[in-house]
Amino acid sequence: MQKTSFWKAGHTPTLLASFFYFDLSFMVWVLLGPLAVQISKDLGLTAAQKGLMVATPLLAGALLRIVMGVLVDHLKPKKAGIIGQVIVMLGLVWAWLGNLHSYSNLLTLGILLGVAGAAFAVALPLASRWYPPEHQGTALGIAGAGNSGTAFAALFAPTLAIMFGWQNVFGLCLIPLSVALVVYLVFAKDAPSAPPAKSMIEYLKVLKDKDAWWFMFFYSVTFGGFSGLASSLTIYFNGQYSLSPVTAGYFTAACVFAGSMVRPFGGRLADRIGGIKSLSLMYALAAGFLFIASIGLPSATAAVIVFVLAMLALGTGNGAVFQLVPQRFRKEIGVMTGLVGMAGGIGGFYLASSLGYSKQLTGSYQMGLIIFGSLAVIALLGLSSVKTRWRTTWGSAAMTSAKI
Helix, strand or coil: CHHHHHHHHCCHHHHHHHHHHHHHHHHHHCCHHHHHHHHHHHHCCCHHHHHHHHHHHHHHHHHHHHHHHHHHHHHCHHHHHHHHHHHHHHHHHHHHHCCCCCHHHHHHHHHHHHHHHCCHHHHHHHHHCCCCHHHHHHHHHHHHHHHHHHHHHHHHHHHHHHHHCHHHHHHHCHHHHHHHHHHHHHHCCCCCCCCCCCCHHHHHHHHHCHHHHHHHHHHHHHHHHHHHHHHHHHHHHHHHHCCCHHHHHHHHHHHHHHHHHCHHHHHHHHHHHCHHHHHHHHHHHHHHHHHHHHCCCCCHHHHHHHHHHHHHHHHHHHHHHHHHHHHHCCCCHHHHHHHHHHHHHHHHHHHHHHHHHHHHHHCCCHHHHHHHHHHHHHHHHHHHHHHHHHHHCCCCCCCCCCCC
């Protein structure tokens, strides 16, 4: 009954088009990570430079999510998504035909790829506005499962780089992105009940609400952990266990698929038992597995198992966060998606860059993993401190039909 009512509650073509657009945008967003081993070999990059290179798209995507969130509210989600997709495709054309044989050019490309990461601020409001409160977790979980695109990058990019050269991979990506744009143009539709556009002053007002900052922090850990690991694990498996770029990419893809495919489950679980309860459990599990990974496991097989488990927790947590956000900020969902998404990207930038610096300064990735695991513990403590207030105010049964 629940499943049938969900598929009748919103607009399925828009939901699936949002997922597809999000999926391929994220594939491009983290593309430098799977290619980093080959790129760094050709350009002679240090561990810290590799870390910053793969982290730059994460930071750019984080900041651009605010811009895209504003465009979503002023132009509506569909038009904002079209603009973003065209910019990304032009950036890939430049990368394919241009000269990328300098570190500064790679960082410039990272900024352009950040526009693809901003797709988050389009796909989620586009889907969210079609669905009632009791189905927000499931709808945003399905749209947000576009995280799986990061796995496609890890799975195919290293092999394509060997076959055609890493610079030509950027040109090959234009093929699936063109298909995604056509699907988006044909099937995506703006919801009729979109809230009116707000002035910039009104956008800034939401930052006066302490709950906005809590959600930003919570997502900086769940999505920051997911995206940071998705961008860095190919480098990690290559550096820690001397795996070839292709094998390291396969191992990374396994981890990323785990984290992305459980996002709908995380949203549905939050719909059923409440976002606070499911998110609390996920923080505890993520922290534990990150601490285990930090000790330096004796084999790549053991490491991939632990990272898969960590990504399962983080991915489920991503779905849980976005079951809660629309309940608290339904009228501001566009700008809040941008703000929370920005925080998630910043978390990913921090993790990816810190792993590179940790390796260069200490010779291992241990410190970077320990610090991020500690952030998951802090997030758990923070969630425990606000849960009673949330459940007795905006999350009470009198205020919403959703479980908080």
